[in-house]
Amino acid sequence: MSKVVIGADNLGLPLKDVLVEHLKSKGHDVTDIGTNTSDPVDYPGVGRRLAEKIAAGEYERGILVCGTGAGMAIVANKVPGVRAVCVTDPYTAERAIASNNAQVITMGAQITGPSVAKMLADIYLANEFQAERSGKKVAQIDALDAETRKAG
Template identity: 70%
Template sequence: MTTAKSLAKSVGLGCDHLGLELKNALKTHLESQGLSVTDIGVDSENPVDYPDIGAELARRLAGGEFERGILVCGTGAGMAIAANKVPGVRAVCVMDPYTAERAIASNNAQVITFGAQIIGTSVARMLTDIYLSNEFQGGRSAPKVAKLEALDR
């Protein structure tokens, strides 16, 4: 499988215990492309609460520690909800190529989430590449994203 050229240079990566295997596979994939990866955990299959990891990654992203983030839990939904609670952060649960592209192109989402119990490693790698090789297009989407930003205030 060929990989797309990433527009981002730094990525934060986190998971709960259900997403450990997929997170580790994505970390290897991203590092093989020369990206700077900040792994905020977890590193074991001991149960953890996904809101703790999702919020931590979102806070660090909002603080400028890395450009984009990827979170993995069982469904991806919980991590997206947690990350979206941090002002200034937009997270989208991604399961298909079109959503992976539009998450950043239309919604300027800085974080994508995956459900390890829903998608496999090869699909997650492909969706990651699509997401990271696109950027916010502005245009008709800019006023909508501005409204989302106003909701944070």
């Protein structure tokens, strides 16, 4: 089973809690980095904290939840070395890891219900990167990431 880190802002809190319980019941080692309050929490802080844990190699996979999933994906993708994909359907959840080697998926609690979110997380965590097919493309993404880090 996977070692997964998960986080959310206050809008994503209820769905995050559902996912934490579901993933633990499936045998995954889940670390919840919050939020654990319904008080307003700005998503950039949570997204950055999770993405930095991924970039540091503390976790191989992460899940972020906010209202739409879009904001968290933008934040996570700003952290060097992290690839995040907002998932809303089974095919994207599979291809996020299989084609793009995304270490993070994001979801929107205001657009994705609990049953679908659990299914998407299961699909993402059950699949692996298909390096023989997509390795060259991901290497190009990594090179761009390194290039922009140098320039910055």
